[in-house]
Amino acid sequence: QVQLQESGPGLVKPSGTLSLTCTVSGGSISTNNWWSWVRQSPGKGLEWIGEIYHTGITNYKPSLKSRVTVSVDKSKNQFSLKLDSVTAADTAVYFCAREVRYYGPAFDSWGQGTLVTVSS
Amino acid sequence: DIQMTQSPSSLSASVGDKVTITCRAGQTLSNYLSWYQQKPGTAPKLLIYGAYTLETGVPSRFSGSKSGTDFTLTITSLQPEDFATYYCQQSYGPPWTFGQGTRVEIK
Numbered sequence: 724q725v726q727l728q729e730s731g732p733g734l735v736k737p738s739g740t741l742s743l744t745c746t747v748s749g750g751s752i753s754t755n756n757w758w759s760w761v762r763q764s765p766g767k768g769l770e771w772i773g774e775i776y777h778t779g780i781t782n783y784k785p786s787l788k789s790r791v792t793v794s795v796d797k798s799k800n801q802f803s804l805k806l807d808s809v810t811a812a813d814t815a816v817y818f819c820a821r822e823v824r825y826y827g828p829a830f831d832s833w834g835q836g837t838l839v840t841v842s843s
Numbered sequence: 844d845i846q847m848t849q850s851p852s853s854l855s856a857s858v859g860d861k862v863t864i865t866c867r868a869g870q871t872l873s874n875y876l877s878w879y880q881q882k883p884g885t886a887p888k889l890l891i892y893g894a895y896t897l898e899t900g901v902p903s904r905f906s907g908s909k910s911g912t913d914f915t916l917t918i919t920s921l922q923p924e925d926f927a928t929y930y931c932q933q934s935y936g937p938p939w940t941f942g943q944g945t946r947v948e949i950k
Contacts, residue, residue: 759939768930768941768942768943768944769879769887769930769932769941769944770941771938771939771940771941782937782938783938784844784937784938785844785938818886818887820886823892825892825893825896826873826874826875826876826892826893826894826934827875827933827934827935827936827939828934828939829877829889829892829893829932829934830877830879830887830889830932831889831898833886833887833888834886835885835886836885836886
């Protein structure tokens with residue numbers, strides 16, 4: 724059973740870069756799956772950020788596209804998120820998730836989530 | 844972005860009740876819709892995909908249906924472990940978007 728685990732700094736300064744890594748265990752990242760980042764602001768709903776396939780193909784939420792980079796490291800079975808020029812509005816719990824595609828993507832496996840606070 | 848509107852935003856129910864949550868899409872989605880359950884401090888859990896198909900291991904008291912652009916999650920005979928927040932998510936076209944959530948509370 725695949726497991727995902729987010730890691731990275733829990734505090735980022737305004738205008739800085741948020742960097743998180745998701746480590747996949749119990750299965751290869753090079754399967755026929757896409758891998759996503761989803762965030763949840765405190766007390767709010769879920770927001771999809773972007774996704775990557777093991778070949779490096781990416782898709783991003785248009786409103787975040789200018790600030791987001793998702794990358795993959797197949798040798799480490801990891802994928803990563805970088806979000807530039809962060810503000811307090813980027814404070815959220817960040818989840819990594821695996822997609823399965825039956826009728827488009829559904830997120831069937833999730834990391835536990837990691838809280839990232841943007842503050843000076 | 845495809846807008847997803849859930850109703851109600853919250854509801855109170857008792858153990859054994861039948862609960863219905865609705866998600867309305869801003870456009871036709873065919874069957875490209877999933878439902879998730881989230882409990883406080885945990886990640887969402889996939890319940891249903893393809894509007895109707897139960898994820899492996901999800902109890903049969905959960906079911907999904909569709910009428911036009913309205914999608915419904917039904918929980919028959921609510922159990923104590925079902926008190927949580929439920930989200931819909933469209934998978935018809937990126938960016939993938941979620942409803943704002945429905946919190947199911949104990950009456």
